[in-house]
Amino acid sequence: MSRLLSLRSATAGDLPWIHGLRHRVYAEELGQHAPNAEGRLVDGLDGDNVYLVAARRADRLGFVSVTPPWVGRYGLDKYLTRAELPLLDEGDVFEVRLLTVEPEARSGAVGALLMYAALRWIASRGGRRVVAMGRADLLGMYRAAGLRPVGRTVRSGAVDFEVLTGEVAELSRGAAERHAATVARLADTVDWRLDAPFAPRPDGCEHGGASFTAIGADFRTLERRHEVVGADVLDAWFPPAPGARAVLAEDAGWVARTSPPTGAEGLLAELAAVRGLPPQTLAVGAGSSDLIFRAFGRWLTPASRVLLMDPGYGEYAHVTERVIGCRVDRFRLRPEEGWRIDPARLSAVVANGSYDLVVVVNPNNPTGRHAPAAELRAVIAAAPARTRWWIDEAYLGYVDPAESLAPFAARDPRVVVCTSMSKTYALSGVRAAYLVAEPGTAAELRRWTPPWAVGLPAQLAAVAALRDPAYYAGVLRRTHELRRRLAADLAAVDPSVMVGESVANFLTLTLPPGGPSAAALTAECRRHGVYLRDLSPLSPSYEGRTVRVAVRDTAENARIVHAYRAALGELRADSFALSGAGAAR
Secondary structure, X not given: OOOOEEEEEOOHXXXXXXXXXXXXXXXXXXXXXXXXXXOOOOOOOOOOOEEXXXXXXXXXXXXXXXXXXXXXXXXXXXXXXXXXXXXXXXXXXXXXXXXXXXXXXXXXXXXXXXXXXXXXXXXXXXXXXXXXXXXXXXXXXHHHOOOEEEEEEEEEOOEEEEEEEEEHHHHHHHHHHHOHHHHHHHHHHEEEOOOOOOXXXXXXXXXXXXXXXXXXXXXXXXXXXXXXXXXXXXXXXXXXXXXXXXXXXXXXXXXXXXXXXXXXHHHHHHHHHHHOOOHHHEEEEOOHHHHHHHHHHHHOOOOOEEEEEEOOOHHHHHHHHHXXXXXXXXXXXXXXXXXXXXXXXXXXXXXXXXXOEEEEEOOOOOOOOOOOHHHHXXXXXXXXXXXXEEEEOOOHHHOOHHHOOHHHHOOOOOEEEEEEOOOOOOOOOOOOEEEEOOHHHHHHHHHOOOOOOOOHHHHHHHHHHHOOHHHHHHHHHHHHHHHHHHHHHHHHHOOOOEEEXXXXXXXXXXXXXXXXXXXXXXXXXXXXXXXXXXXXXXXXXXXXXXXXXXXXXXXXXXHHHHHHHHHHHHHHHHHHHHHHHHHHO
């Protein structure tokens, strides 16, 4: 089918047309600005905002502008102070401006497509809220689209505007529901050239693990796993302990057909013995996500208020915001502070007792930073009694088991520690996790755990793994060596890209401003069979420029470095060619 409409980011060659169309519409047609002899309208944000362009073959049909929060200023700053419009000081607000369509294209889908493209671009950079100026005479149309007035009206030239805002997820969902047929049709007729996915995942939660799509989710082509480097998900590069492998392989038919102990009693006993914890403080699940959904579904309602670290593991935002519908605030980790949790700032934020739940992933995924246990204990001890704390220690094995808050959680009713056995025990495929809480809380969650929640393969493998600490001490030590070597090799490729090490089994690559986006880099690496994780959807703090790389073995790490080097070269060559072509038009 011929693709009639294209959606892409603007090039330098598009700017004269954009400035000319702005003059024709906002000066000559609407009278918002005085006409000028040059026939062009520009403003101070033109060097920082992002233009998205709709075109049909060589004919440009319209554009929309997006101003991301990392620019530090918005078009609305010309009309209102931050005291008058404090939402502009929030870290995840993107401004949508200047949705403009050529007169002959206004009866078609171009305007709706541009707005949809802006929302997808914003979502792909972690945006959660938009702000815009909408013509007062079109307020009904904006309301129908899901935008709502904030109670501020501004005047520009001869035109009155309402200041509007909306949640990105709600606007996207509303657009998809209202225009489902149109979006489906556009998917087949639009040449989507943006580095944001055309449609969100059905469940609205962005995960890693896209590498399995290359292997084949129907499991018919599992041999492809030898061709793909899955560095987009944080599975261990090493196999589980020999005892775990042996118990799974010894009689696979019996393991597959036999029902496990109903309540995973043997696994609970082994965890209690190894961790030195009372058995009544433990509950198990089929992976940490099982425990998160079960516990949060019991404790939280749409009236609950939750505090999440930002950046942070996306499952928590998905469950609290999209599944339960809680009011969710973000505690923003700052790159200038090394992404660390500032205990004094966190204490101040929770001091008034307004939060029902605070979630801390420690070590943090995706920043890779660890907050000392003593600092967290002090913050929690000083916090109001009504606030519950969920501490996710999935990656603590890469640091020091002595740093666990599990003993604290076993006696403090405000604290729950959740630990996945996927990462440090190499058991992602069998799904096993546990949590630690004071006996009453743990008993409640055990009551809401269905029988046989953890399968027999997982119970057998987890118990065998817990019995071989020496094996895991060795492979975790080796992981740190592999990570340091991988970081050095990646840093040698291009000094303009910042390599950030973590305390766990991954590192990050932050591309320079004005360079390729993280989405473009991950897409290009996939052409070489290497899958990395674009962190942009998790937080605007990454500015669309940061990629997470899981540590693999020596051979796969070499493939990662080779693909990264080739991808950077190809992207920069494409950028040079595109800028040259744009300048020539």
